[in-house]
Amino acid sequence: MPELPEVEVFVRRLQAIVGSTIIRAEVLDERLDLDGSLLDQAAITSVKRRGKNIVIGLGHRGDLVVHLRMSGRLRLHRSEVEVKYTRLILHLDSGDSVYFVNPRRLGTAAYYPSGFKANLGIEPLSRGFTASRLSQVAALSRSPIKPFLLDQQKIAGIGNIYASEALWRSRISPERAASNLKQDEVARLHKNIVSVLNEAIDGQGTSIGTRVSDYHPSVGEQGKFQNHLSVYGRETEPCERCGNAIARLKQSGRSTYYCKECQT
DNA sequence: ACATTATCCTGCACGC
DNA sequence: TGCGTGCAGGATAATG
Numbered sequence: 001m002p003e004l005p006e007v008e009v010f011v012r013r014l015q016a017i018v019g020s021t022i023i024r025a026e027v028l029d030e031r032l033d034l035d036g037s038l039l040d041q042a043a044i045t046s047v048k049r050r051g052k053n054i055v056i057g058l059g060h061r062g063d064l065v066v067h068l069r070m071s072g073r074l075r076l077h078r079s080e081v082e083v084k085y086t087r088l089i090l091h092l093d094s095g096d097s098v099y100f101v102n103p104r105r106l107g108t109a110a111y112y113p114s115g116f117k118a119n120l121g122i123e124p125l126s127r128g129f130t131a132s133r134l135s136q137v138a139a140l141s142r143s144p145i146k147p148f149l150l151d152q153q154k155i156a157g158i159g160n161i162y163a164s165e166a167l168w169r170s171r172i173s174p175e176r177a178a179s180n181l182k183q184d185e186v187a188r189l190h191k192n193i194v195s196v197l198n199e200a201i202d203g204q205g206t207s208i209g210t211r212v213s214d215y216h217p218s219v220g221e222q223g224k225f226q227n228h229l230s231v232y233g234r235e236t237e238p239c240e241r242c243g244n245a246i247a248r249l250k251q252s253g254r255s256t257y258y259c260k261e262c263q264t
Numbered sequence: 265a266c267a268t269t270a271t272c273c274t275g276c277a278c279g280c
Numbered sequence: 281t282g283c284g285t286g287c288a289g290g291a292t293a294a295t296g
Contacts, residue, residue, distance in 0.1 A: 069273095
């Protein structure tokens with residue numbers, strides 16, 4: 001269930017398909033809003049990430065955009081394989097294939113003939129994402145900071161795990177109004193958003209759980225960042241900073257993990 | 265401009 | 281073993 005770091009790991013591994021041509025797009029799920037024939041003979045010129053979207057550039061033929069949502073994965077296979085929950089296969093002229101596996105069918109694949117225009121906020125790992133920029137965006141929102149961080153139109157790519165982790169590192173309560181954060185708090189949050197995302201990418205993402213829908217950087221491999229989570233999924237465990245029990249609360253229908261003692 | 269809820273799906277963990 | 285309930289790394293539309 002990927003957030004920015006996990007999507008980034010998939011995108012990096014997919015760089016190998018740049019320069020290949022799609023011979024045939026095999027759509028295996030009628031719920032996908034995609035006419036595979038539109039992709040015939042399209043040459044792949046780039047594979048990029050925008051927020052949690054995977055943007056496969058097809059030159060003048062536009063973009064194919066895959067969003068993995070809760071359970072998807074997008075992976076290169078060197079030969080034809082049988083993978084449960086495969087919903088789309090891009091057969092390439094190289095002989096490789098790209099598999100969109102989407103167990104819960106929440107993920108999407110859409111073709112934009114004129115190019116993808118995302119309605120998304122700033123990339124947190126871009127140069128433009130500075131403490132003052134975060135401060136500007138946060139000042140406009142009275143939303144609690146945790147749901148604020150999940151709002152893709154404010155900052156693109158942060159999800160439920162890394163929002164909790166960045167707030168814990170910053171010692172900021174998830175219930176604080178975004179617009180009420182002090183300058184030093186915004187500065188800490190900015191730094192920790194960047195650090196937690198970069199560390200997670202370096203660790204090949206976070207692999208937790210035993211479900212088919214759980215994230216793995218590639219077949220048989222595990223991410224490593226689950227070993228560095230301080231609060232996510234650790235309700236009742238002691239806070240590694242102050243020893244107080246980690247608590248869980250619901251915000252906008254999502255679980256937030258935090259320490260009531262040292263996040264204020 | 266917010267929060268909340270339901271919805272889209274499927275599988276799994278849990279309690280009884 | 282079976283059944284009901286709740287939960288899941290996401291996003292969006294409807295409602296208040």
